[in-house]
Every structure is written in structure tokens, then in C-alpha cells.
Amino acid sequence: MRDEPGTIGEALRERGISRRALLKYCSGIAAAMALPASVVPTMAQNVAASRRQSVIWLSFQECTGCIESLTRSHAPTLESLLFDVISLDYQEALQAAAGHQAEEALQVAMKENFGKYIVVVDGSIPLANDGVYSTINGHTNVEILKEAAAGAAAIVSIGTCACFGGVGAAHPNPTGAVGADQIVTNRPVINVPGCPPMPEVIAGVLTSFLTFGELPEVDHLKRPKAFFAETVHDRCYRRPFYDQGKFARSFDDEGARAGWCLIELGCKGPITYNSCATIKWNEGFTFPIQSGHPCLGCSEPNFWDKDSFYTPLSAGRWGSAAGIVAAAAAGVAVGAAASVASRVNTSRIAKEK
Numbered sequence: 001m002r003d004e005p006g007t008i009g010e011a012l013r014e015r016g017i018s019r020r021a022l023l024k025y026c027s028g029i030a031a032a033m034a035l036p037a038s039v040v041p042t043m044a045q046n047v048a049a050s051r052r053q054s055v056i057w058l059s060f061q062e063c064t065g066c067i068e069s070l071t072r073s074h075a076p077t078l079e080s081l082l083f084d085v086i087s088l089d090y091q092e093a094l095q096a097a098a099g100h101q102a103e104e105a106l107q108v109a110m111k112e113n114f115g116k117y118i119v120v121v122d123g124s125i126p127l128a129n130d131g132v133y134s135t136i137n138g139h140t141n142v143e144i145l146k147e148a149a150a151g152a153a154a155i156v157s158i159g160t161c162a163c164f165g166g167v168g169a170a171h172p173n174p175t176g177a178v179g180a181d182q183i184v185t186n187r188p189v190i191n192v193p194g195c196p197p198m199p200e201v202i203a204g205v206l207t208s209f210l211t212f213g214e215l216p217e218v219d220h221l222k223r224p225k226a227f228f229a230e231t232v233h234d235r236c237y238r239r240p241f242y243d244q245g246k247f248a249r250s251f252d253d254e255g256a257r258a259g260w261c262l263i264e265l266g267c268k269g270p271i272t273y274n275s276c277a278t279i280k281w282n283e284g285f286t287f288p289i290q291s292g293h294p295c296l297g298c299s300e301p302n303f304w305d306k307d308s309f310y311t312p313l314s315a316g317r318w319g320s321a322a323g324i325v326a327a328a329a330a331g332v333a334v335g336a337a338a339s340v341a342s343r344v345n346t347s348r349i350a351k352e353k
């Protein structure tokens, strides 16, 4: 069957991207979202039959790390998503247009796709002093976001800055930075935190919207459950060492060289919800802990302010062991949380000896 003119299927065919590649892409997304393999053909069919989704990407107080995370990801899967599956109608860092032409492109995209486009936000939004700390073409970030959100089908906040304020909101938060959901309250908002967020998760959320016509199910922080239901600790390959009470005490001791658990070096994996330990980074090659560094908790709110990145959980302001258990219990089985408690206590006691 030929693809209908103007559909994603036709666009992919014109670019020489085979149906097999689309199936492979959908398989990857389905696997990452823990969907059964049986949905892959339907998912691919729905994507191929869809029109390219209009996306307006607004960058506010950010470091460009989030867009780098997506565009530096491996081809053809995510590059295809960016340029073929979605219609990226406005993105300052990637579009050729600048100045007034860029502003015109934004207005045209909002008008032509009113009620249907997705607004992707990266970076926090400053509210202090009427938002003067970040403006584009004389308009504050909050004004731009409100205008774009008025015609959006949904808002996708990319990165911890756009979700929770991130580094901009770190103490003393001089610009009054907040996440997008503090401003947009009358449209569906989904948070994809991480500093930066995982490209596969961004792709999964957008593809899910294309396939099912709605955003995926979210948790209490508006994060897609498919990617944020488990902690890094739940799926960490160093977990057996944690369970055995084998902890690295410095970055160059025998435990570190043997690949033991990094909790005594400040690992926040037990209270950090993200998919790093399963999907991993750089084409599934590694993630921070596999590279020998503790998880910093980069997908959690206020992670910059909760203490030194290298302070062990049980000693820092992340909370008491009991608090850590409560946090863990919110999303994982009670048994796993109890294990966290006992090991955090064990770890602390061992250190104090």
C-alpha cells in the first residue's frame, strides 16, 4: 500500500528511509516504554499514516545542553524523528531564519496549526522583576510561553530547568526561575527532566503522542511513568555490591577499581527516578555510574541545592534514612525500599566505625 501524500510514511519514503527502519525505530521506542512487541506494527502504521506533528520549540534560560542531547544522538532513529517525523516549525538554535524572519516563522506556525501544535520548552522561565532577566525581541519568556501555550495541544518540558527551574532556580534563584508548569495551567504539560534529558525519552514522548493521540501516563511530578517509574538504583548493575555491603570509599581505592557501589561517594541513585541504568547514553554504551561517577540526581527537583554532590545520602540534606525510604516507597515496592533503608544505614554505620 502506498503512503498517502503529505504523511510521515511518504516523507520517509522520499528520503529513502525504509519501513524496516521505521519498524526498528518503533521497536526501540516500544521497548524503552515497556510496551509489548505486539504494538510495534500498529505503532509504525499509525506513525506512517500521520501528518508530521507541528512542534514549536521555545528556549528560555538554558545552556543548550538539552537540544545538544537530542541532536547529538545517534542516527537514523532520532535524527529521523527530528527532521522527518515532526515538523520543527520554530527552534532558534537549529533554524536558518533569524531576527524578524524567525519571529514571523513563529507567528505563522502558531496561526496555521492553532490548537494542534506541541510546544517544547527547554530552560527555566524567570518571573522576578516582571521577567526582565530573559527576553527575546523585547518580549519576556513568560509572555512568549503564555502566547504559544494558548494554541497548543500540549506542552513538553525538556530538561530539569524547564521542568523544575533547574540550575537557574538554584539558591538564591536571583531571576525567580520556575518550570513551565508553574505558568501553563490550562493545557496538558508533561515533564521530561534530566540535565540533560535522555534523547530516547524525548523521542518516546513525541512518538507516543503521534501514535496514540495523547501524552503518556505521568507520575506526581508529571514525568512519563514509562521512563520514570523506577529509580536508577532499582536497575543499577552495581546493585549486587550494594546488597553485599561492598562500597567504594574513594575514587581510587580498591572498591572503586573493583566496580563496587558508589553510595559512600554520594550516589543519589536510590532516590532518583530516570532510565539511565536501562537505556543508557551514547547508543546504550554507558551511563554516569558505569563510567565511575555517582548519580547526581539530575532528574529530581532542586538537585543543585540538596548538598554536595559527593555527600552520602544518609549524611546529607536529601533527608534521613527514613525519609529516603519514604521517597523510594512512593514509586517502588516496599521490599525494595526497605532494602534501601537497611543498606543506607549499614553504609553509614560502616563509615562511622
Ligand code: SF4
Binding pocket: 061, 062, 063, 064, 065, 066, 122, 123, 158, 159, 160, 161, 162, 166, 167, 194, 195, 196, 197
Ligand atoms: Fe542545560 Fe541541564 Fe538546564 Fe538542559 S536541564 S538547559 S542541560 S542546565
Ligand code: SF4
Binding pocket: 232, 233, 234, 236, 237, 238, 239, 240, 242, 260, 261, 262, 263, 267, 268, 269, 270, 289, 295
Ligand atoms: Fe548503583 Fe548508586 Fe545504587 Fe550503588 S547506590 S547500586 S552505585 S545506584
Ligand code: F3S
Binding pocket: 194, 195, 232, 272, 274, 276, 287, 288, 289, 294, 295, 296, 297, 298, 299
Ligand atoms: Fe542524571 Fe543520575 Fe542519570 S546524574 S544522567 S539521573 S545517572
